[in-house]
Amino acid sequence: MQPRPLNRLDMTFLEIVFYVFSAVLVGSSLLVVTVRNPVRAALFLVLAFFSAACLWLTLEAEFLAITLVLVYVGAVMVLFLFVIMMLDIDIAQMRAGFANYLPLGLVVALIMAGELTLVMLSGEFGDTQLPRPVGHDADYSNTEALGKVVYTDYVYAFELAAVILLVAIVAAISLTLRRRPETRYQAPEEQVKVRKEDRIRIVRMPPRPEEKP
Numbered sequence: 001m002q003p004r005p006l007n008r009l010d011m012t013f014l015e016i017v018f019y020v021f022s023a024v025l026v027g028s029s030l031l032v033v034t035v036r037n038p039v040r041a042a043l044f045l046v047l048a049f050f051s052a053a054c055l056w057l058t059l060e061a062e063f064l065a066i067t068l069v070l071v072y073v074g075a076v077m078v079l080f081l082f083v084i085m086m087l088d089i090d091i092a093q094m095r096a097g098f099a100n101y102l103p104l105g106l107v108v109a110l111i112m113a114g115e116l117t118l119v120m121l122s123g124e125f126g127d128t129q130l131p132r133p134v135g136h137d138a139d140y141s142n143t144e145a146l147g148k149v150v151y152t153d154y155v156y157a158f159e160l161a162a163v164i165l166l167v168a169i170v171a172a173i174s175l176t177l178r179r180r181p182e183t184r185y186q187a188p189e190e191q192v193k194v195r196k197e198d199r200i201r202i203v204r205m206p207p208r209p210e211e212k213p
Helices: 008-034 038-058 062-087 091-120 142-150 155-176
Strands: none
Touching: 008 038, 038 062, 062 142, 062 155
């Protein structure tokens, strides 16, 4: 079945949606690295993921958009928030370090912006080199097409990404299980060894004289 071309009205609407969600994505991404509260940074990262999912929808990649919302926004970000709360991050110390590393961060950001500008102005990007994908009918399955590409052409990269994700999960668990001197922990092996005499001690107190009214 031949794909149907998009008319000019659809292209205009898609361009407006693209620029709106792209602006939200870029703004929330900047706030992730500039805001000083880690919880607010995580919330702005949720907004960035959701905006990216909306951009995937404009490209008719519904499976990737739903996966981005369910996995990253619904699971990874919730886990990330819990990790932030369990690590007891000192916000005052982070603010002091932010001012120290700000010049270096600005230099790195300018270098990255310059590299992106050189790549975008190299003539390899544009409507002629990278035309917009044409629309498809309702019976088209992008999930099936994505599965064929991932498990045939990029199967080794997919397995490598899975191994890296497993290592990240193990590292996150090891961070939460570290011992802290100011935190009290329960030792079940020591609790079961406690005797009755160790739990309670009866102390005789002298009788108090009755107070006269």
